[in-house]
Amino acid sequence: MNTVKADRNRSVVVKIAVIVAVISVGLVALLFASVNIVQKKQMGDADKDITRLTEELKGIPDIEHILTIQNQLKSLSSLHQSKHVxxxxxxxxxxxxxxxxxxxxxxxxxxxxxxxxxxxxxxxxxxxxxxxxxxxxxxxxxxxxxxxxxxxxxxxxxxxxxxxxxxxxxxxxxxxxxxxxxxxxxxxxxxxxxxxVPKLTTTHATSGDPNDVLFEEQAE
Incomplete structure (x- = not known):
């Protein structure tokens, strides 16, 4: 009697395990399909946006010149810093x-x-x-x-x-x-x-003479 009851319980446990496994597989498949479809849709929408914006940029008159000028303006600061005085x-x-x-x-x-x-x-x-x-x-x-x-x-x-x-x-x-x-x-x-400057001698900067001349006048 106990053996029959144990076999019955074992059968129920197995059935429940099978049902849970089927449900899990179904959920994984559904999740994969959902993610796959959503990702593909999002990537497709992004591609469409890129294509649309690219076409809009191409439609702007003289866009190449505008971008070139912007790049040149950005470089002005670094050019100013690197120039000599x-x-x-x-x-x-x-x-x-x-x-x-x-x-x-x-x-x-x-x-x-x-x-x-x-x-x-x-x-x-x-x-x-x-x-x-x-x-x-x-x-x-x-x-x-x-x-x-x-x-x-x-x-x-x-x-x-x-x-x-x-x-x-x-x-x-x-x-x-x-x-x-x-x-x-x-x-x-x-x-x-x-x-x-070492103080080896009086220089033009330290002479104190208002008539001091450093640079010679060139003969014409």
């Missing part, structure tokens, strides 16, 4: 040129970070002082910035000693930061380089 040379030279030295020509090459300075001086000693002043001049960015050599190499490319004065020509290399436009100090504030 060549006019700083007119602030640097009075600080490093001895008072008894004048300049007749400057050739500044920002692509190679070099320049040629030519002019006249009262004596060979004055030219030598000019060379040494350039060599030992440093610069810094901000009050607490590290001092860096401003003019790494200074070479006297020509020299002529006359009866009353000397003519010279110097080939000078400079640190690119002297003319850079995107410099910042330790606090993140935009700063221009400041020269730290």
């Amino acid at each position: 060549a006019s700083r040379i007119f602030g640097y030279l009075p600080q490093v040129t001895p008072a008894n030295v004048t300049i007749s020509s400057i050739n500044l090459d920002l692509s190679t970070n070099t320049m040629t300075i030519s002019g006249t001086a009262a004596s060979q000693l004055a030219v030598n002082t000019f060379v040494d002043t350039l060599k030992f001049t440093k610069y810094k960015i901000g009050e607490k910035g590290q001092e860096v050599t401003a003019f790494p190499t200074v070479t006297e490319s020509s020299f002529t000693l006359g009866s009353q004065s000397a003519s010279y020509s110097l080939s000078v290399s400079f640190d690119a930061n002297l003319f850079a436009n995107n410099l910042k100090d330790d606090s993140g504030s935009s700063q221009a380089p400041t020269l730290v």
